[in-house]
Amino acid sequence: MKKFNICFIGAGNVATHLAVELQKCGHNITQIYSRTTESAKQLADRLNTDYSTSNETVTKGADIYIVALKDAVVEQVLSQLEFDDKLLVHCSGSLPMNILSKFSKNYGVFYPMQTFSKSREVNFKVIPIFVEANSNQNLQILEDMANEVSESVTVLDSDKRKSLHIAAVFACNFSNHCYALAARYLDSKELPFEILRPLIMETASKVQELHPKEAQTGPAIRFDENIINAHLNELKEMPGLQELYNSISKSIFEHHQEKE
Amino acid sequence: MKKFNICFIGAGNVATHLAVELQKCGHNITQIYSRTTESAKQLADRLNTDYSTSNETVTKGADIYIVALKDAVVEQVLSQLEFDDKLLVHCSGSLPMNILSKFSKNYGVFYPMQTFSKSREVNFKVIPIFVEANSNQNLQILEDMANEVSESVTVLDSDKRKSLHIAAVFACNFSNHCYALAARYLDSKELPFEILRPLIMETASKVQELHPKEAQTGPAIRFDENIINAHLNELKEMPGLQELYNSISKSIFEHHQEKE
Numbered sequence: 001m002k003k004f005n006i007c008f009i010g011a012g013n014v015a016t017h018l019a020v021e022l023q024k025c026g027h028n029i030t031q032i033y034s035r036t037t038e039s040a041k042q043l044a045d046r047l048n049t050d051y052s053t054s055n056e057t058v059t060k061g062a063d064i065y066i067v068a069l070k071d072a073v074v075e076q077v078l079s080q081l082e083f084d085d086k087l088l089v090h091c092s093g094s095l096p097m098n099i100l101s102k103f104s105k106n107y108g109v110f111y112p113m114q115t116f117s118k119s120r121e122v123n124f125k126v127i128p129i130f131v132e133a134n135s136n137q138n139l140q141i142l143e144d145m146a147n148e149v150s151e152s153v154t155v156l157d158s159d160k161r162k163s164l165h166i167a168a169v170f171a172c173n174f175s176n177h178c179y180a181l182a183a184r185y186l187d188s189k190e191l192p193f194e195i196l197r198p199l200i201m202e203t204a205s206k207v208q209e210l211h212p213k214e215a216q217t218g219p220a221i222r223f224d225e226n227i228i229n230a231h232l233n234e235l236k237e238m239p240g241l242q243e244l245y246n247s248i249s250k251s252i253f254e255h256h257q258e259k260e
Numbered sequence: 261m262k263k264f265n266i267c268f269i270g271a272g273n274v275a276t277h278l279a280v281e282l283q284k285c286g287h288n289i290t291q292i293y294s295r296t297t298e299s300a301k302q303l304a305d306r307l308n309t310d311y312s313t314s315n316e317t318v319t320k321g322a323d324i325y326i327v328a329l330k331d332a333v334v335e336q337v338l339s340q341l342e343f344d345d346k347l348l349v350h351c352s353g354s355l356p357m358n359i360l361s362k363f364s365k366n367y368g369v370f371y372p373m374q375t376f377s378k379s380r381e382v383n384f385k386v387i388p389i390f391v392e393a394n395s396n397q398n399l400q401i402l403e404d405m406a407n408e409v410s411e412s413v414t415v416l417d418s419d420k421r422k423s424l425h426i427a428a429v430f431a432c433n434f435s436n437h438c439y440a441l442a443a444r445y446l447d448s449k450e451l452p453f454e455i456l457r458p459l460i461m462e463t464a465s466k467v468q469e470l471h472p473k474e475a476q477t478g479p480a481i482r483f484d485e486n487i488i489n490a491h492l493n494e495l496k497e498m499p500g501l502q503e504l505y506n507s508i509s510k511s512i513f514e515h516h517q518e519k520e
Contacts, residue, residue: 234423245430248434
C-alpha cells in the first residue's frame with residue numbers, strides 16, 4: 001500500500017511503539033513533536049528522524065498527524081498547531097473522534113488496545129486495533145495502515161470504543177494493581193514477589209481458553225468466612241488492602257450468586 | 261526415591277491434579293475418599309484405583325494421607341477418620357499445620373500455589389510448592405515428593421504460608437475477577453470478551469520481567485479526572501462496578517504517590 005509521511009504528536013509509550021512499528025512497515029516518520037525535549041529527542045534518535053518542541057516548527061509536509069498524548073492535554077496541544085486539513089488521528093480509547101473536527105477537516109482514530117511500557121517489546125501482530133474516521137476514504141487509509149501492523153483490526157465508533165476502554169481498565173490496569181498490592185503485602189512480610197509469577201501467568205493463560213467466570217477459584221466464590229475473616233484480620237494493619245479485600249470478595253461472591 | 265502408598269481425602273481440583281501428578285511419578289494412589297460419590301468415582305476412574313465415600317472403609321494401608329478439602333470442612337472430616345499415626349498432610353494455603361496434630365503424630369503441609377480447574381492441564385514443574393512438617397524426617401519425605409513434581413520447592417512455616425495465600429488471593433482470584441467484571445461490562449454493551457485476551461496476556465507477561473509498580477499504566481496512576489469521571493458516569497447503571505472502579509482507581513493513585 002501507499003507509504004505516508006507521518007508526524008507524531010507525543011513521544012510517550014504509545015507513540016514510541018507505534019512509530020517504530022509504522023517505520024518498520026516502510027512509512028516515513030518525518031518528525032516527533034513533544035513538549036518534553038528529552039522524550040522527543042529519545043524517540044527521534046531511535047527513528048533517526050527530526051524532533052521539535054516548539055509549535056512553530058511542526059512539519060507542514062506530513063500526510064498524517066498521529067496524536068499520542070494523554071487525553072487531558074490533547075485539545076490544548078492541538079489548538080497551538082496547524083494541520084492544513086491533513087489527516088489528524090488520535091490514539092485514545094476514551095476521547096470521542098469529534099474533538100478533532102475543529103483542528104482539521106480530515107480526522108480519525110487509531111486505538112491500539114495494549115499496555116505499553118517503553119522498556120518492553122511487544123508483538124504488534126496480536127494487538128487489536130480499533131479505527132474510526134470522518135469519511136470512507138480516511139477510514140480506508142487507517143484500516144490499511146492498521147492491517148499492516150496487526151492481524152486484528154476492527155472499525156468501532158467512539159461510544160463502543162469508550163466501553164472497550166473501560167473494560168480494558170478493569171482487565172489490565174486493575175488486574176495489574178492486584179499484582180502490585182500482592183507485591184506490597186509480600187514485601188511487608190519479607191517474601192519476594194517473584195514466587196507469584198507462575199500463578200499470575202497461569203491466571204491469565206486460563207482465560208485465553210475459559211471465560212473468567214468459569215476460571216474463578218478461591219475462598220470468595222463460596223464466601224468461605226473462615227478464610228475471609230482470617231485474611232481480613234491479617235490485613236488489619238494495612239487498611240487500604242483490607243478494604244479492597246473485603247469489597248472485591250463481596251463482588252466475587254455476588255457475581256457467582258447471579259444466574260447465568 | 262521411595263514410592264509411597266497414598267490415600268487422597270478429597271477429590272476436587274487440587275486433589276485431581278496432584279493425584280494424577282504423583283501417580284505419574286510412580287507413587288501408588290491406593291484410594292480416593294470423598295463424601296461426594298460422583299467426584300470420588302471420577303477421580304478414582306481416572307487413576308484406575310478404588311474410592312470410598314464411607315468413613316468406615318478408608319484404607320488402612322496407606323503410608324501418606326493427603327487432605328485436599330476446602331478449609332472449612334477439614335477438621336470435621338478428619339475427626340471421622342483414623343490414620344494410625346501415618347503421615348497426614350493437608351494442601352491448604354491458610355490452615356496452620358498444627359490443626360493436624362490431634363489426628364496423627366506425623367503430619368505436615370504440601371501447598372502447591374496454583375489456580376487449578378479440573379478441565380485444564382497444568383505444568384506442575386513450574387508450580388511453586390511450599391512444604392512444612394512436624395519432624396525433620398517427615399519434612400524430608402515431603403520435600404523429596406515435592407521435588408519430584410516441581411522445580412520450585414520451599415520450606416515455609418504456617419504464618420508465612422498464610423501471608424503467601426493472601427498475596428495469591430490478590431494476584432490470582434482478584435485479578436481474575438477484574439477480567440470477569442470487564443467481561444460483564446462488555447457483555448452489557450454487546451461486545452465480546454475475546455477482544456481483551458491479548459491485553460490480559462500481555463498484562464501478566466509484563467510482570468514476569470517488571471515489578472507490577474513499574475508495569476502499571478492507565479488513567480488512575482495520574483488520577484486523570486477527565487477519564488475517570490467519564491468512566492464513572494458510564495458505569496452509573498452498574499453500581500457494583502462503579503464502586504470498585506472508584507476504590508481501585510484511588511488505591512492505584514495512592515500507591516503511586518508513595519515514596520519507594
